[in-house]
Amino acid sequence: GERGRRERDFLAGYDPRAFDPIAVTVDVVVLTLRQGRLHVLAIERGGQTFAGAWALPG
Numbered sequence: 740g741e742r743g744r745r746e747r748d749f750l751a752g753y754d755p756r757a758f759d760p761i762a763v764t765v766d767v768v769v770l771t772l773r774q775g776r777l778h779v780l781a782i783e784r785g786g787q788t789f790a791g792a793w794a795l796p797g
Contacts, residue, residue, distance in 0.1 A: 766797040 769780035781793045 766795040768795055773780065 753764050771780075780796060782796050784790050784792050784794050
């Protein structure tokens with residue numbers, strides 16, 4: 740259909756090298772209540788950068 744044709748036309752002229760590369764990350768915050776107190780799940784980073792620092796998993 741029309742939508743597919745527009746997408747094909749767009750992709751035919753698309754050059755990903757014309758744009759700066761990007762990086763995407765996703766973080767997850769896990770919260771729980773234990774004995775009436777709020778806790779958060781964290782990991783200790785094992786590799787660089789920031790090895791040994793606490794971080795959110797993800």
